[in-house]
Amino acid sequence: MASQIHAETLALREQFNTEAQQKDAATLGMWIFLITEIMFFGGLFLAYTVYRRWYADAFAVASSSLNVYIGAANTVVLLSSSLTMVLAVRAAQLGKRKAIVWFLVLTLLLGGVFLGVKAYEWNQKFVEHHIPGPAFHFEGVAQQGPAQLFFSLYFAMTGLHALHMVIGVGLLTLLIVQAAKGRFSASYMTPVDVVGLYWHFVDIIWIFLFPLLYLIDRHLGK
C-alpha cells in the first residue's frame, strides 16, 4: 500500500483501490470524451459533405480564395506542436522533470503561433467581406448563396477547432505550472498523458479540415 510520501505525490483518490485502476480510468475517460468530440465535429462534416456534393463549383471557387500556403504552413506548425507534446509525455515517462516543462512550453508556443496565424486569416476574410451575413460579398461568382454556405462552414469548423485549441492552451498552462512544481514523475504522469491525448485529437481534426477547406480543386486556378 502507498506510504505517506506516495500518497501525496500519487494522489490516489478514495474511490479507487490501486493506482493502475485510477490511471486506466482516467485514460479511458479521456478516450470516451474524444468520441464525443468526434461526433461533435461529425455533424459539421456531415453538413460539409451534403453541401459540397450539391455545390461543387461554388465550393471550389470559394476554397481557392483561401491562402493555401498559409494553411499548409500552419498545418506544419500544429504537427510540430504534436511532436513536442509527445516528447513531453515521453519526458514524463522517463521522469525527466525539466524536459517536461520545456517541451510543454514549446507546445504552448506553437499552439499560440497557430492561433495567431488563424486570427490573421480571419481578419483577411473580414477585410475581403467573406464573413457570412448581410455584408457578405464574394467576387467572381454569381452564386452568392452557396459561396456563403462554404464560408459559413469554414467559420463554424475553424472557429470550433480554434475554440478547442484555446481550451488546450489553457490546459497546457495548468500543466506547465504543475510540472514546474515538479508534480509529475515516471509513476505519476496521468494529467500529462491525458492532455496529450486531447492535444493530438485537436491536431487530427485539423488534419481533416486542411484538405477539406483549403484544397478543393486547386488545379482550376483562381
Place this chain on the structure above:
Amino acid sequence: MITAAVTERENYLNVSHGLKSWLLTKDHKRIGLLYLFTITLFFFLGGAFATLIRIELLTPQGGLVSSETYNKLFTMHGVAMIFFFLIPSIPATLGNFFLPMMIGARDLAFPRINLLSWYLLVIGGLFGLFAMLAGGVDTGWTFYTPYSTTYSNSWVIATALGIFVAGFSSILTGLNFIVTVHRMRAPGMTWFRLPLFVWANYATSLIQVLGTPVLAVTIVLLFSERVFHIGIFDPALGGDPVLFQHLFWFYSHPAVYIMVLPAMGVLSELVSTFSRKPIFGYKLVAFSSVAIAVLGFLVWGHHLFVSTQSVYAGMVFSFLSYFVAIPSAIKVFNWTATLYKGSISYATPMLYAFGFIGLFTIGGLTGLFVASLGIDVHVTDTYFVVAHFHYIMVGGTIMAYLGGLHYWWPKITGRMYPELWARLSAMVIFLGFNFTFFPQFILGYLGMPRRYHVYPPEFQVLHVMSTLGASVLAVGYAIPMVYFVWSLRYGKLAPDNPWGATGLEWKTPSPPPPHNFDRIPIVEHEAYDYSTVVGEVMEVG
C-alpha cells in the same frame, strides 16, 4: 412514532450537515438526491404547462389563452419534460445512487465530474427557466428551422443554450457510468453477474456519449444562424432545412432510448425481486439493451417520412425501424415469462411494474403503426403520435421511475412509505393515464393535428375525455409527492433488505454509509440468486 434521529449509525445523510455539505458533496448518493430534487421541480413545472394545455383544449375555440401563449405552453412542456426531466430522470437519480453500489464500488470513477454534471443541469435549467419567465419560447421542442432561426420572435437562444449546457451534463454522466462499469467492478463481479439495471444504464450511457454531441453541434449551428446569420440551413442561401431535421433526430430519436432503456433496467429489477426469480433469459435481456442502443441510431429518418426526404431513404429507415421492435419485444416476453411459476408479491413497486408492461406494450405496438410508411403518412404530426410517445415516455418511463423510487425508497431514506396509499396512487395513475391518452389515438387517426390551439368542433368530445383523464392523472402524481415527504419523518424505519432482493445495494445498511461498503464485497453468485437471501427475509410492517 419515532421522532429521534433516523439512526445513530453513521450514514451518508448524517455524516455532515448544512447546505454547503450538500452543494460541495462528491458522494454519488447525495448527488443522486440533488438530481432528484431538481428534476422533481421540472416535472411539476412541465406538469403545470400540461395542465394548462389540457384545460385550454376543453373548448375548440381556444378561449383561455391566446394562440401565442398556447404555442409557448406546449413548447415549454416539451422542453421541461424531455431535457430537464426525462433524460436525467432514472440515470441521474436512481442510476447515480445505485449503479456504484450494485457493482460493489465506493463511488463513481469521477466524483467531481459527477458533481459538475449536476451543476451543468442546474445551469442549463436556469437558462431554460429564464427563457420561460422572460416571455417563453414558441418553436416546439423540435426547433425546426427556418422557423426557429428566422421567424420566431421568442427566447429561442436562451432555451437552446439551456439545452446545450444540460446536454453536457448528460454526456458527462454517460462517460462517468461507462468508465465506472468498466473499471470499478468489485472482484468477482463479471459482466454476466451485473444486475440488468446496470446493463441498461451502460447501454444508455453509450447513447448519451455518441448522440448528445450531435445535438450540441446542431444547437451551435442554430445559434450561429440566428445570431450571426451564418446560415447553414437557410433555404435563401441554398441550404436545406431537412438537414437540420436529420441532425436533430440523429440525437433525438436515440434520446427516446435514453429515456426508456433505464426504465427497462428498473423493470428487470422489480420483476425479478417481486417474483423472486432470476429474469428469464438474462443474457438475452442484457444484450437486448445494447442492441436497442445500437439499432436506435439507425432509424432516425422515420421522423422524416413526409419531410421531402427521398422515398428510398424513407424505405430504408422504415425497414430498419422494425429491427428495434425485436429486442423490445424480447424484453416484454422475458419479463412475462419470469412471472411463470414465480412467487409474486403485489407490493407497490410490482404494481408499477405491471402497469409499465401493459402501457409499454401498447406504446410499443403503436410504434409498429408509425414505423409503417403507409400509416405514418396519415398519422404523423397528429395526436396519434402524441399518444404513442406519451405511452412510451409517461406510461413507460415515469411508471418505471415511480416503481424504482418506491423500490429503493427504504434504502435511500431509511424509511418505509405507507403501502396502502402507494398502491392506491399506482392504480389511480394507471387509470388516469389511459383515460388521458387512449382517446388521443382515435383523435389522431381522425386527423386532429398536434400543436393546434383551435380545432374543429367534432373533436371536442374526445378532447374533453382526455382532459378528464388528465385531472385523475394529476391527482395520482400528487399523492406520492405527499406521502414520500410524510414518510421522511413519520415512515416506519426500514430494514436493510425489506424486499428480499439480491443486489449488493441491499447488503448495506439503510441508509448506506458514506462509502457504501466498509470492505469491498467479493461476488461469488450470479445475479438474482434468491437462495442466498431467502433465509434472511425480513418482515415488512
Place this chain on the structure above:
Amino acid sequence: MTEHTEHIDSAKTYILVFLCLIGLTLLTTAVAFVNLGDFSVVAALTIAVCKMLLVALFFMHVRHSTKLTKLVLAGALVWLGILILLTLTDFATRGLGGVPGR
C-alpha cells in the same frame, strides 16, 4: 519503475513519424494542384486518414493500448460513418424517380 512496464518509444521514432506527417502534408497540397477529377477528394481523404493513423498509433500510443481503447476508437469511427452514410441515403437518392421533393 512500476511493475507494469510501459512502452516508451524512442525520440527517433517520434521524429520519424513527424517527418512522415510533414511529407504527407506537402504531398496532399501538391496533389490538390493536379487535376484528378473526382479522384482528388479520394486522394485528399486517403492522405488525411494516413496522417490520422500515424498520429493516433504513435503519438496517442494506440499501438500499445488495450483492446478496449481500440474498440472505443473504432466504435467512434463507425458511428461517424452511420451519421454520414445514413444521411446520404436521403441526399444521394433524392429526385431519382423524377418527382420533386420525393
Place this chain on the structure above:
Amino acid sequence: MGRLPLFPEQASTFAPDVDHLLFFLLAVAVFFTLVIFGAIFYFAIRYRRRSDGELPKVQHGGMALEILWTVIPFGLSMVMFAWGADIFFRESRPPDNALQINVVAKQWMWKLQHMEGKREINELHIPLGRAVKLTMTSEDVIHSFFVPAFRTKQDVVPGKYSTTWFKPTKAGKYHLFCAEYCGTRHSGMTGWIYVMEPRDYANWLRGGESTGSLADDGAKLFKDLACANCHKADNSGRCPSLVGVYGSTVKLTTGATVKADEGYIRESILQPNAKIVAGYAPVMPTFQGLVTEEGVLQLVEYIKSLGGKPAAAAEGAH
C-alpha cells in the same frame, strides 16, 4: 360538442388501402396485447406469494421459446414494412395524366392555382374521380399539406418543390390542415377541399373572373423579365434554348447530368450558376427576390408548355 366520430371518412383511393393496413396492424396489436395482459393476470393470480419463505425453482433454458418470440414478431413486422412501403411508394408517384395544381404556402394561408389560371385561398375545388397532383412550395417556414379524408400528408418546404397526389372517390367537403407547426396561427392555417362532380367542377372553373392560364401568365412574365433576350427558341442566344428542355436530361459543365424537372428549373431561375449547362458561360443573373414563388411556378409552367417528355404525355392523355 355532441358528435363523437370514431373513424375518418374515406374519400380517396388511398384511404381504403391505408385503412386495410391499419386493420391488419390493429389485429396484430390487439392479439399481442391480449396475450401479454392475459399472461400477466393469470400468472399474477396463479403464482401469487403465499408465504414469505417461498423460493421458486429457477427456470432454465427456453432457447426454443426465445427463438420463437424473436422470429414470429420479426416475420409479422416485415409484412407491416412491405405493405406500408407499397402504399407509400404509390403515394409518391403521381400518374402522368394527373390534374396539376400549384400550391404556395405562407404564414398562415394556402394559396392554390389551377392550370387554367383560377386562384383560390384556403379552398381547393377538384373533380371527382380524377387524379390530382400538387406541386408545392413555401414562402417562409415549413408547412404540411394534410387531408385526413385522403390519408395524405406532405411537408411544404421553403427553397424547394414537394409533390403529393390523390384521386378523390367521394364528392363532399373535407378538412385541409397544416400539419407542420408553423408559428402563432398554425391552427388557423386550415381550409376545405371540395370534391365536385366533374360537370360541376367544369362549371365552377368557368365561373368568376377569367384570367389567362398559368402558362400564359408565365409567358407574360418571361417577356417582362426579358428572358427571351438570351434564351432564344432557335438556340442562337447566349443561353440554351428552353424548347423541349423539360423532362430532358441536361449535361452540365462539370460533366455530370441532371434531369430537368420542376426543381431544376426553379433552381436555375433562383440560383442560376449552381448547375451550368455544358457549353455555356455562367452569365445569368439571379432572379431571387425579383420573382415570387408563384411567379416561379408560372415560369416553370410556361417552360413545360414549350414541350418536353412528361408534359407531352400529360397533354396526350386528356
